[in-house]
Amino acid sequence: MPPRKPPTVYDVATRAGVSIATVSRVLRSPQKVTESTRERVLAAIDELGYVPNASARGLAGRRTGVLGLLIPGHDAPPVPQPGSAGDHVVEFIDDMDRSFVDPERNHYFEQLVRGCEISAWGSGYALLVASGPDLSRSVVLDDLEGRVDGIIVISRTVPDDLIARSARRVPLVVVAGRAAGTADSVRVDNAGGMAAVTRHVLARKPEGPVLYLGGPADSPDGVEREEGFRREIDGSGETWRIASTDFTTEGGAQEMRRALADVRPGAVIAANDQSALGALTELREAGISVPDDCVVTGFDGIEDARWSRPPLTTVRQPMTDVGVQAVQTLLRRMADADAPGQDLQLPVDVLLRESCGPLGR
Amino acid sequence: MPPRKPPTVYDVATRAGVSIATVSRVLRSPQKVTESTRERVLAAIDELGYVPNASARGLAGRRTGVLGLLIPGHDAPPVPQPGSAGDHVVEFIDDMDRSFVDPERNHYFEQLVRGCEISAWGSGYALLVASGPDLSRSVVLDDLEGRVDGIIVISRTVPDDLIARSARRVPLVVVAGRAAGTADSVRVDNAGGMAAVTRHVLARKPEGPVLYLGGPADSPDGVEREEGFRREIDGSGETWRIASTDFTTEGGAQEMRRALADVRPGAVIAANDQSALGALTELREAGISVPDDCVVTGFDGIEDARWSRPPLTTVRQPMTDVGVQAVQTLLRRMADADAPGQDLQLPVDVLLRESCGPLGR
DNA sequence: CTGAAAGCGCTTACAG
DNA sequence: CTGAAAGCGCTTACAG
Incomplete structure (x- = not known):
């Protein structure tokens, strides 16, 4: 029993007796609207059950509010992960009695997804998780470009040159591998x-x-x-x-x-x-x-x-951390396209x- | 060094010497376009590195091509999962030697996510994974409504009445719990x-x-x-x-x-x-x-x-299966808003x- | 088979 | 503080 035509800004505006610009302002920069007006609009929104259309918003605002994460598909075993040098303090954790609980255990990509997810939503972004079989992955990468404000790719899931090409068009960070100067990267030491x-x-x-x-x-x-x-x-x-x-x-x-x-x-x-x-x-x-x-x-x-x-x-x-840092790095890149390239290297633990x-x- | 203004259908059309309608057709219903025209357009697309803008496409086409999955956030322990009766053949699996490999082990939600992901991408949809802390989850649900073509919610992650309300506006299936007739559901026996x-x-x-x-x-x-x-x-x-x-x-x-x-x-x-x-x-x-x-x-x-x-x-x-079935149920609902309500109950295994x-x- | 044109639902300068 | 209006980049009848 789903839809009838969902209400739009026009419906809200009419009901609240204001212009659609004002409705938009109430949603995006409430402080620019008089309190009384704002309340009327909010009431109308509530009464109509209005929910903004993300496509329209994305088109008009030139941003989708979505971050894309491309991970290996399920047709092939997970690709091994690249990385490189550096010298951090390595923490030694006593796990002799197996009492150390690895946060969410070691499902490599799932931890990564979780880290990205936490971080993305915490920063006001939605996370689009893309996988797909080996062959179609580069297609998926292209597809992602049109859908999101920034992309996180796991190194080697897609040929390096395709990653580099995408990085030229959209903010992108490579995870678990170096990007060789073509994009920001986050990896492990x-x-x-x-x-x-x-x-x-x-x-x-x-x-x-x-x-x-x-x-x-x-x-x-x-x-x-x-x-x-x-x-x-x-x-x-x-x-x-x-x-x-x-x-x-x-x-x-x-x-x-x-x-x-x-x-x-x-x-x-x-x-x-x-x-x-x-x-x-x-x-x-x-x-x-x-x-x-x-x-x-x-x-x-x-x-x-x-x-x-x-x-x-x-x-x-620390794959969860890698995810979190990947998102943060991506957000930085999105904020400043001309910032110098980042190549973050996270410390590891020894169990x-x-x-x-x-x-x- | 990301963006310059990305090419649009107009750029492609100009380059290929056709109208934007034709460009669109090449992408959406290629068989409606003469081969020679199609090739010219494809070449232009390739040369320009054109990628369709999903927001514009979503707005014009009234569909986003995205399915939303709302899972519990990370501020609180996973919510226990509802379900109910039925009598299937229960398979007994010899795991005496621990040789039974549970596909991806039992990370409840992660398996679910994976199942949804496989199934969604396999059906041509992208998957938007939404979590967020307890309190904000109902906000996230609203937000999802504007972003996707259909929603999968884990029972109890959001108050039942809010789920019911959303189900009235957008195709929705409840997972791991009954929806009491207000939405389709997929759960375990x-x-x-x-x-x-x-x-x-x-x-x-x-x-x-x-x-x-x-x-x-x-x-x-x-x-x-x-x-x-x-x-x-x-x-x-x-x-x-x-x-x-x-x-x-x-x-x-x-x-x-x-x-x-x-x-x-x-x-x-x-x-x-x-x-x-x-x-x-x-x-x-x-x-x-x-x-x-x-x-x-x-x-x-x-x-x-x-x-x-x-x-x-x-x-x-079988949480992966639950995810897969949830997506399939959702797709069915999207295809036919008036179909009778579904309440799928998946068989379990005994290890x-x-x-x-x-x-x- | 192809094009002109309307329209999808927002956001954002620009005036006032 | 608020409104009129343009424009975001597509898709899709409607003609031809």
């Missing part, structure tokens, strides 16, 4: 996080060489994390080697198995949780006790890492769990 | 799910009375679940009693403690996971072995229930875990 956890490992590892399970060479995240690792391992005096995984659990297990064929590591530092989880399994099967004989760490802070045997020490990415031995620095 | 799990419990419980841990009296969910319980327990010949909790872990623990003061139950059937988890803790402290001396079940399928000791058998709500003993019916 991959190198700093990896460096921190590496230091932690080096300070407490049992005898034996260090095995670094890196990511694919084309992963910006992987590159930055490895950079953080090298920063600490170089000159540490430890023996170490690097293996590359595809960031999957199987990949981690496979490289672990291969390594175990000729060394018995005292530490396995993985560039993401999945591969660390795979390594954990192999170590167990090889009868190597974690953390007594070998410590293991991951990166990301996915939920599964909390429940592995033993629970995995890992570097957690200490049993895979890296008892507590302490 | 609370009673059927509880009845099923109750049957399961009765068929396998050890000696001892049944304790039902119900929800607050004002929770529609609670009421329906209790109804399902009573349906099975009545005439079962079992001794039983009901206690009411506030759906929290502490509430569950407290009522469990109280009950243990004078009975030693053979089964605890809780109306939600949280309270079941609380009960589990109390039973352990009382030295009662679950499932050997007493079986325990929950409802909802939250993530924590997978990791409790022992893992909790529970009734899982079998250790708290209810070894497998089998």
Whole structure:
């Protein structure tokens, strides 16, 4: 039983005995209207159940009041996230008893959405969440351009050149990856996080060489994390080697198995949780006790890492914060198109769990 | 370095040497335009980087192409979800080894959002996700009305009368709760799910009375679940009693403690996971072995229930499906304002875990 | 198949 | 403080 024709400013104006300009003013700059007039208009609005038409408002006002967020669709597994260097104070959180409650757990994109959502609505903007399958994503990006006042894109969900093109037309920020000067970006301190956890490992590892399970060479995240690792391992005096995984659990297990064929590591530092989880399994099967004989760490802070045997020490990415900061950065860009480019890098946490031995620095 | 004035239909028309009507047609009903003309227009669009303005399109076309989803904000804990009766075939899934992967785990609203998102984009609509703090939520609902072609609201996030009022003006479906004839609704089969799990419990419980841990009296969910319980327990010949909790872990623990003061139950059937988890803790402290001396079940399928000791058998709500169905129901309503009211009730699953003993019916 | 024109419902200078 | 009027960028009958 929905609609009859909804009331417009004209209806309100007629009913309140004013012009439509005044109705508009009551809604947008109430202080410019005499109190008595304002009250009459407000009453009319209420009586008629008037709700402003956002399309008309958007057209006339040249702004939609909407922010767009483009996330990977559901046809393919989530794309890994880029990032880079910097050196913040990394907070170590005792999660030995698993009492640390990650705000809303680690659903990478869902946390991001939530962060954006909170921040957007808090700033008076609505959030349009766009996903869509791989292939159509660039179409969706174009579509978004016409719908919103600004766009947040997750790096790599759309080809870089398309992102750059969109950024030229509309305020845009790239999340979880660098934009290489073509747009503002907000990401996580991959190198700093990896460096921190590496230091932690080096300070407490049992005898034996260090095995670094890196990511694919084309992963910006992987590159930055490895950079953080090298920063600490170089000159540490430890023996170490690097293996590359595809960031999957199987990949981690496979490289672990291969390594175990000729060394018995005292530490396995993985560039993401999945591969660390795979390594954990192999170590167990090889009868190597974690953390007594070998410590293991991951990166990301996915939920599964909390429940592995033993629970995995890992570097957690503050995705909700990333969302919040992305929105704030976007709003800044919207306010000043000529402001210098931003490349925000958020600090990460390290969640200490049993895979890296008892507590302490 | 964003904008210069973006190109409009006029620019495209000029460049292609056609009228704006033709440009519009190329975009909206290409088959009405000669191939050669179409190509020229498309080329112009491409060269200019033209993107249609959604506000103008929405205003002229009287549709926005956007669906709105109103979810609880982030200032308060998620509101419990209503629902009601029906009798579907309930699927029992062996999750004894925790190998059952709940699609995207149980973040109640996030799953819902995801379901809506998939379904909306798949149907050619964009999804506007609105939350906002408790108090402002009714304002947000009004705001949504002006922005979208249809609205999905989670029951109880906004006072029922406001939902009803909105439903009179715009296509609207209520999710996770009944709309009492004022709007279409999509929800979960609370009673059927509880009845099923109750049957399961009765068929396998050890000696001892049944304790039902119900929800607050004002929770529609609670009421329906209790109804399902009573349906099975009545005439079962079992001794039983009901206690009411506030759906929290502490509430569950407290009522469990109280009950243990004078009975030693053979089964605890809780109306939600949280309270079941609380009960589990109390039973352990009382030295009662679950499932050997007493079986325990929950409802909802939250993530924590997978990791409790022992893992909790529970009734899982298919929230992604709820989202998908909500969108489909909404689209139907949008297509036909006068269609009879819908009140969809989706079947639930029961996840079998250790708290209810070894497998089998 | 294509164009001229009206109209969608607002906002915002510009006068007064 | 308030009103008349232009204009935002499209879509869609209506003619031809």
